[in-house]
Every structure is written in C-alpha cells, then in structure tokens.
Amino acid sequence: MKTVTTIKEIRTVVERWRRNRKTIAFVPTLGALHEGHLALIRAARQAGDRLVVSIFVNPKQFGPGEDFERYPREPKRDARLAAAEKVDVLFSPGAEEMYPPDFDTAVVVQKQLTQTLCGASRPGHFEGVATVVAKLFNLVRPQRAFFGQKDYQQFLVVKRLAADLNTGCEIVMLPTVREADGLAKSSRNAYLTPEERASAPAVYQALKLAEGMLQVGERNPKEVIEAVRKRLRAEPKMEVEYIATKHAGTLEDLNILAGTVLVAVAVKLGATRLIDNVLVDVSTGS
C-alpha cells in the first residue's frame, strides 16, 4: 500500500491507472477506521481494479463548538488496517493541502435534502461534506464510491451532487454495521463513558420498535415517532435531537407512511451526538 499526502502525487497515480484502463473504487473516510469502514473497504476492493481510501478530518464539515479538535485520529492503526485490506493507495492530505488560504468555493446541495434532519441541527455540515467530496472525486476520479447507511442523509446528498456535477461516479450505500447489542459502529462511540455506552443501544432498539410497528401496519407517523420517543425517554441521560419519519428518496415528511420510509434518530448522550436510522419498505404493507 502506498500512502499519498499531496494533490500532485494522487493525480499522478490516478492518471496512470486511468490510462491503463483500470477502474477505481473509492472509500472516503474521516479515519479512526472501524468495522463499518472495513465493510465499505471490502466491498470497494471487489468493485474496482484499484482501491483508494482517503483519511481526512475535514474541518469544513464541523460546525463551531463541534468535535473537530477531539475527533479521534489514529493514523498508524488506520494505515495498518487499510494495508491488511489490500488498499492500493491511502490518501491522507493535510488541511492546508485541501484548503489553501485563498480557498473560496462551496458546493451546495439545496432545498429539502440538506435543510432537514442533521442539516437543520448542523448548519453548514452538508455544504462541507459536498465540497470535500467534490474535490476528492476530482482528485481520485473513481467509478464507484462507497458510503454507509448510518449517514443516510449524507449518502443522499453525495448521490445528488455526484449526479448533478456529472462526476461519473456511482454512489453505493452499504448497511450499517453494528455492535452485538445493536449500537451502530461509529468513531464517536469512543467518546462514550461506560454508563453512556450501556444506554446507547436504546437508539437502535427504538428504531426496531418503529420498524415493527410499520411492519404490522401502523401508517401514522405521529404514533411511530411517539413510540420511539417513549423508548428513548426511558434512558435518563439521553436527550433527543430529532426523531423523524421521511420519504427515503426525498426526505419529505409523510402524512401517511408509505413506500420506503426512513426512520431517523439523533440523540445526545452526555457530550456525544449519536445518529442512526432504519429503512422500512411498506409499499406492500396493509
């Protein structure tokens, strides 16, 4: 595995691959790799002749007061894990390489996709994501890029910009990887105290409750949201940021749950923000 930190070098490598008609698969990450990332990397390894993983804690997608500074950084462990998965190139540029002082451009996915859910609670977050992804796609020129379902809204935003800007990159989503007790794998789980960690699986339990309600015919979003809220309220340290049911394609609200429904939750457990979601197909339901 080759580790690349400059734009010049990643361009050279990618240009040579493309000339030799190699297809390129890409997994962009913030590092602190966990089993969720490894699932993406393994799928990407099968999906292209060459595989690039990027590790970049992108300052533009963290808001003021968020956890940019303390976000876990484990470059040596990440490199070891990536090499074991036969990653061809690990691209880990510095912030000054990606954002020189006169940098002044943003990629903005507009309207519904970025205004709701995490977009409402983290203003500027998806603009930061869209901007860095557009840059990385131009540098890596992948035919396929892989994202996890835990960040479902991010997947939709990236899919939108990849199509709209004619990047030629197909966006693939893979299911959320979970701990044995259901907690979605996340680099931020490392922040949890033992007590918070014990409480955290309630998020997925509440989502499974919602899924069960939909599967037995509940079509009223208020009922579903209320049941999720009730389950989360049982955790004394948990603060709900949002509980929502949405059209899975457009993130629009639904008066009657139908089609593929996204049930999404964001909570705070102490200082740690956790998100999770399930997709439920109720198109053939009662």
Place this chain on the structure above:
Amino acid sequence: MKTVTTIKEIRTVVERWRRNRKTIAFVPTLGALHEGHLALIRAARQAGDRLVVSIFVNPKQFGPGEDFERYPREPKRDARLAAAEKVDVLFSPGAEEMYPPDFDTAVVVQKQLTQTLCGASRPGHFEGVATVVAKLFNLVRPQRAFFGQKDYQQFLVVKRLAADLNTGCEIVMLPTVREADGLAKSSRNAYLTPEERASAPAVYQALKLAEGMLQVGERNPKEVIEAVRKRLRAEPKMEVEYIATKHAGTLEDLNILAGTVLVAVAVKLGATRLIDNVLVDVSTGS
C-alpha cells in the same frame, strides 16, 4: 468535426482521448460565435491535441427579466465556424440534458469575487456560471480552458473554482477582441439599434481615457471614475450601471491605485447591457 448533444456521448469521446494520452483544450461558450470566440478557439487549437467547444445557453446564469429567451441562437452558423477552425467536438447539450428535473446542486464562489461589479447587479449570475463550468469541466476533462478578458470577473471566478475543486484545468485568459471603433465584440451587440451602436464605442473610449490617466500618474480612484462617468454622460441614451477601479487579483477597492488595476464599466444602452474593462499595470508608475 463531430457534434455531440448527450452526456453519455461526450464522456465516451473524452475517455477515449484521455486513454490515448491526448491533451484536451476547451472553449465553453453560449454560442452566437463572434471574433472574440474565434480568437479563443484558435489559441485553444494550438494548446491541446484535441479541442472541444461547447455551446450552451445556460439558463442558470440568466436572472429573471434578463435576456435568456431572446439571447441569439445560431446553431448552424456556429457549427460552420467551428468546423472551419478544426474543432474536434462541438458539444451542444439541451437544457434538460444538463439540468434534469431533480437537479439541485450549486457551485458557489464566495465573498469578494462574486459580490461586486456584475455579481452585485446580477444576483445568482456567477453561481450559474460556476455551476455549469464545474459540470462542463467534469464532462470534458480539459487540461486548459480559454476565456475572454471582456468577462474578466467571470475569468477570476472560473479560475478560483477550477483551483478550489481540484479540476486540474488551467484557465487561460485572452485579450478582448474589438470592432474597428473599439466596441468589445459581444453576442449582445446584435441587440443594438443603429443609433445605440453609434453610441456604444463611448464605453471603450472612456476606459482608454482612464488608462491614459493612470499611465500619466493619476492614483486617485475618484478622479478616474469621475472622468469615465463624464465621458459616458455625453451619450444621451447611455445609463451607467457601474464604473469601478479594483485590485485586478482580488477585486477589492483601492484607496490609491497601485499594482495591476482593473477599470470596469457596465452600461445599459436601451434594453442592452454592455460591459467592458481594461487592465492597467501601474506598479512601476510615478
């Protein structure tokens, strides 16, 4: 010359060229080609193994009430002119090909570069330009793209986004091509009545007056702007939209004219909006 109207087809052509290590030069236009475009096309012809000219009247860069509907469209004449210049591919997609119904992404160059001059009088214009250029660059994948000095602010905006989004495309600016009487060539000149056309060269005359003042040592922007205004006022049908002196790199205002100075003018002549500018190097001036 091959004429291509679909995204699928332009991708196929470009991918083949790049595999064969051909360099690609690109001239994006709104069509209604004039001598200004032809100068760009001739320079581009020398600058790459393959040459793409795009013709796309981009609805996103026209504001409400602007001239999108009546903008001159002369596809047959454009194709004849491009073929005569040995253009390899003329890319002229329809609006629905570039902006399908669910399109929802914008590329935004922020702050100073887009807030002043034409950015102030045409809100959303440079966002439309930046968005379509980002798309076209992803489709055509040029090593070099060519723009005219008449749209100097556009050149700066495109240069900014090309660097910031890591397009790998060098942006080249060529001098404004003019009529014998000094009027900058523009597709919009076709709108002018004979009376307006007779009055139009005053814009360049006023700019040359400013240039002369700078060359003999005037460093006070107010004096320069006032002299330009006085010259333009002599034209009874001419309405000034802006007259400005700016730092040519940043478009910032200058208290004392120094370095490379942009003197830029926008006027309305009847229903027609005309812009023009000169760059004056006063770094070694008195």
